Amino acid sequence: MPRYRIIVEYDGTGYVxxxxxxxxxxxxxxxxxAIACFSGEAPRVSGAGRTDAGVHARGQVAHFDLSKQWPFETVRNAINAHLTMARQTVCVLDAAEVAEDFDARFSARKRHYLYRFINRAAPLTLEAARAWRVARSLDAAAMNEAAQLLVGRHDFTTFRSVQCQANSPVRTMDRLDVTRCGERIDLxxxxxxxxxxxIRSFAGSLKLVGEGKWRPDDLRTALEARDRKACGPVAPPCGLYFMQVDY
Structure with a gap:
């Protein structure tokens, strides 16, 4: 049974x-x-990451199985045609046939995310629901300095939801970089x-550093507390993007 991998882009606004x-x-x-409409089958689509309501993606990866072998271009174009007809803000950027043991979630080696701030007083128009507008001036250099304290292997109890179902709060962060380009600040x-x-917990706490309400050492203290109550405000989902998966 052929297994297909797709790369998916979506605007998460309006989705759960x-x-x-x-x-x-x-x-x-x-x-x-959309797949059922073109193939006549009802496959289960499995993704590399379960993004929350309002979170976007530029490079989500998913896989599914079909009984029939289809040209890659047909898979991509047919899914997109039915997504468009259904007025979904989702599209398939690429499709390919992969080995039967490929799993979008469990085969992943690295996941890359972006959290975007827009640092300006004026409301957002073009980027409304696609970034977190922060009116107060943010010190991106201080945010980046603090972010490096989170790199490496740590117990991230402070920075995970109380509803998190992971067996362990320990994770290894390979990269946390904060950069500014004009009014845009990217994590x-x-x-x-x-x-x-x-990531949204990181972003909310780093905002406090950028505003001067926290020093970088306050972020270290929050991390070492291993207590959800020590976390800053959780950033809104609109600024978060699932960018890429490495296999």
Whole structure:
């Protein structure tokens, strides 16, 4: 049975997240419906990461199985045609046939995320629902200095949701870089895996550093507390993007 890998881009606004749920539309369900419409089958689509409601993606990876072998271009174009007809803000950038043991989630070696701030007083128009506008001036250099304290292997209890279902709060962060380009500030994060709300928790705490309300050492103290109450405010989902998966 052929297995297909797709690279997916989506605007998460208006969706309950990646995972199929009873309380609203999901990215997973939108893809499964589009695949069913062109193939006549009902495959389960498995993704590399379960993004939350309102989170976007530029390079989410997913896989599914079909009984028939289709040209890659047909898979991509047919799924996109049905997504467009259903007025979904989702598209397939690429499709390929892969080995039967490929798993979008469990074969992943690195996941790359971006959290975007827009640092200006004026409201957002073009980037509304696609970035976190912060009106107060942010010191990106101080944010980057503090972010380096989170690089490496740590117990991230402080920076995970109380609803996180991971067996362990220990994770290894390979990269946390904060850079500014004009009014845009980007937090780029790389790791093999993440805890629930971890990046948004990082972003909210780093905002406090950027505003001068916390020093970098305060972030270290929060990390070492291993207490969710020590975390800064959780950043809104609109600024978070699932960028890429390495295999």
């Amino acid at each position: 997240g990646w995972q199929r749920q009873e309380n609203g539309p999901s990215i997973q369900a939108a893809l499964e419906q 780029q994060v790389t790791a093999q895996s993440f805890l629930h709300n971890q």
